Amino acid sequence: xxxxxxxxxxxxxxxxxxxxxxxxxxxxxxxxxxxxxxxxxxxxxxxxxxxxxxxxxxxxxxxxxxxxxxxxxxxxxxxxxxxxxxxxxxxxxxxxxxxxxxxxxxxxxxxxxxxxxxxxxxxxxxxxxxxxxxxxxxxxxxxxxxxxxxxxxxxxxxxxxxxxxxxxxxxxxxxxxxxxxxxxxxxxxxxxxxxxxxxxxxxxxxxxxxxxxxxxxxxx
Numbered sequence: 001x002x003x004x005x006x007x008x009x010x011x012x013x014x015x016x017x018x019x020x021x022x023x024x025x026x027x028x029x030x031x032x033x034x035x036x037x038x039x040x041x042x043x044x045x046x047x048x049x050x051x052x053x054x055x056x057x058x059x060x061x062x063x064x065x066x067x068x069x070x071x072x073x074x075x076x077x078x079x080x081x082x083x084x085x086x087x088x089x090x091x092x093x094x095x096x097x098x099x100x101x102x103x104x105x106x107x108x109x110x111x112x113x114x115x116x117x118x119x120x121x122x123x124x125x126x127x128x129x130x131x132x133x134x135x136x137x138x139x140x141x142x143x144x145x146x147x148x149x150x151x152x153x154x155x156x157x158x159x160x161x162x163x164x165x166x167x168x169x170x171x172x173x174x175x176x177x178x179x180x181x182x183x184x185x186x187x188x189x190x191x192x193x194x195x196x197x198x199x200x201x202x203x204x205x206x207x208x209x210x211x212x213x214x215x216x217x218x219x220x
Contacts, residue, residue: 047160048197048207055149055158055168055195056210062151064214065137067191069172070152071126089115089122089154096155099203100169106194106209107171123172123191125152158197167203169196175213191216
């Protein structure tokens with residue numbers, strides 16, 4: 001009896017080998033893509049943290065009486081230049097208004113969050129400094145190194161280590177430490193500075209948040 005013919009078996013084996021090879025290659029490509037995304041995310045967070053540190057270091061080099069937000073005469077409307085930025089704390093007409101006030105945890109107060117001329121917990125140079133009763137320093141504002149973030153500007157772009165411009169939000173409010181059990185004040189008011197850095201590629205992604213406290217009674 002003649003043996004069964006084997007023509008075509010080589011082609012089938014080749015096709016099976018190609019299928020398995022494709023599966024392996026696709027798995028490797030997916031792994032590389034996942035790694036690239038993770039690396040990009042890690043790099044963005046790292047750069048965001050560096051920008052937050054860079055901004056906060058400017059405050060740490062100032063006298064406490066120079067720690068305040070600037071309230072310009074145009075009441076927080078956007079500039080006509082590009083990129084558009086609010087002139088002072090964003091008003092409801094600013095394109096930054098919703099984003100700036102989307103995180104009330106960054107500016108705690110007595111139930112009134114969005115800034116207004118009568119909101120007492122915001123520390124500004126407008127003369128409305130209660131409840132801290134802090135008077136800004138007299139004289140000319142200190143000269144900062146070239147390229148430094150502007151500590152009085154609530155919304156600005158700050159250049160990161162990678163050369164990109166990162167949207168930065170600054171909040172300065174007066175807070176009073178209280179006893180967790182009794183709710184009574186344990187000390188006088190402090191200036192709480194909070195810096196938030198956002199992803200320039202995705203404005204909805206917060207990369208870093210950093211807060212620090214400054215004693216208004218410390219003059220140096």
